[in-house]
Amino acid sequence: MPLSQLPLDRLPIRRLGPDDLLACADLSENRGWPREEHKWGLLLAAGVGHGIDDPSGKGLLAVCVVTSYGPELAAIGMVLVAERYARQGVGRRLMRHVLAEAGDTPLSLYATSNGQPLYEELGFTEVARAEMLKGSFTAAEPAPERSVRPATAEDVLQVLRLDHEIFGADRTHLITRLPAFADQLRVAEQDGEITGFAALWPNMETHVIGPVIARDTGTAQALIASLAAATDRPLRTDIDTGHSALVTWLKANGLEQITTNAVMIRSRPELPGDGNRRFAPLTVAAG
Known part of the structure; x- marks a missing residue:
């Protein structure tokens, strides 16, 4: 069946690479975020991008990036769904895919007020806040x-x-x-x-x-x-x-x-390391 005829919950999720940088930046812009191409380059090189192609051929429908730090932790960032597909369960589906791939690895993320209820539903707990x-x-x-x-x-x-x-x-x-x-x-x-x-x-x-x-x-x-x-x-x-x-x-x-954003974690009670000496992340997208 052609992609254009598949329901949203059956569209394939694929790994993203450096060639997807501009499509990721386009999706950021679509949601009113800065394009941030320099940051996207780092995230796609150091982490693993997951994306769903728009069946209409208009770039990416949804995307997120997971940056792994070994068995202790992985960070989820840049969870974006195109405006025309918002509030149709696409973000939840992409997150469930990431959770399944992570297995027992604890996951962290920075959540906006809009995204926090979904992350709580998926088992994340707020452990701190960032300004x-x-x-x-x-x-x-x-x-x-x-x-x-x-x-x-x-x-x-x-x-x-x-x-x-x-x-x-x-x-x-x-x-x-x-x-x-x-x-x-x-x-x-x-x-x-x-x-x-x-x-x-x-x-x-x-x-x-x-x-x-x-x-x-x-x-x-x-x-x-x-x-x-x-x-x-x-x-x-x-x-x-x-x-x-x-x-x-x-x-x-x-x-x-x-x-302000909520710092959230799943599968462990708190972030590893020493929060007293960890003042700012490289970027909230990478934890």
Whole structure:
């Protein structure tokens, strides 16, 4: 039977690859999101995209990306359904497909208020909230003094060890892509030991700060201030609301809340790693 004659619940779900980048960006635009082609490139390279082709031949009908961090965790992001197929069960079907493929692997995601009821129905539980902040950084309230410098190739092993310890799972396939993906990658150090790192990467008219991994709030502030000084673009970042001191400092420096999202997880009681030192994700789409 031709695809155009199949009901929505029988349309095939396929793996996506780099050749699907523009179709994914088109679907983002269709739902009123930025195209974010640079981010899509990273997600499709480091993760696994799942998509349903529109039987009318108009690109993708639905898409999501799963970024795996081994048996401890995988993150679901960019769950999108074309406007013309919204509220017809397509998103639920795609999510059930992803859950079946994941098996016993715990899954995490950042949920909007619109998407949260579906994720709760599928067994996800809210474990935290994240605040999306955006604005031009003013540096009105200085960061504490820390030693911050551009990362070098010699820092890679230390950065990977620190990230694994704090994130709680192996992100080597993402972190090693940061030097090419980000415009700036900086580390904080004390007595020759790396105590944190953060990246600044381009996304449409903004620069996104993430990930931010740091020993303490002061180190996170120093990393962010150093990155902010390297760009004239508005900044965007997503901070766990548990880091209230950092959120307050960012707002004092010109950033404003855009929205909040629920951090949700399935098949384990909480996220792995150390949330006290994990300040911002690389992107909410990758957990």
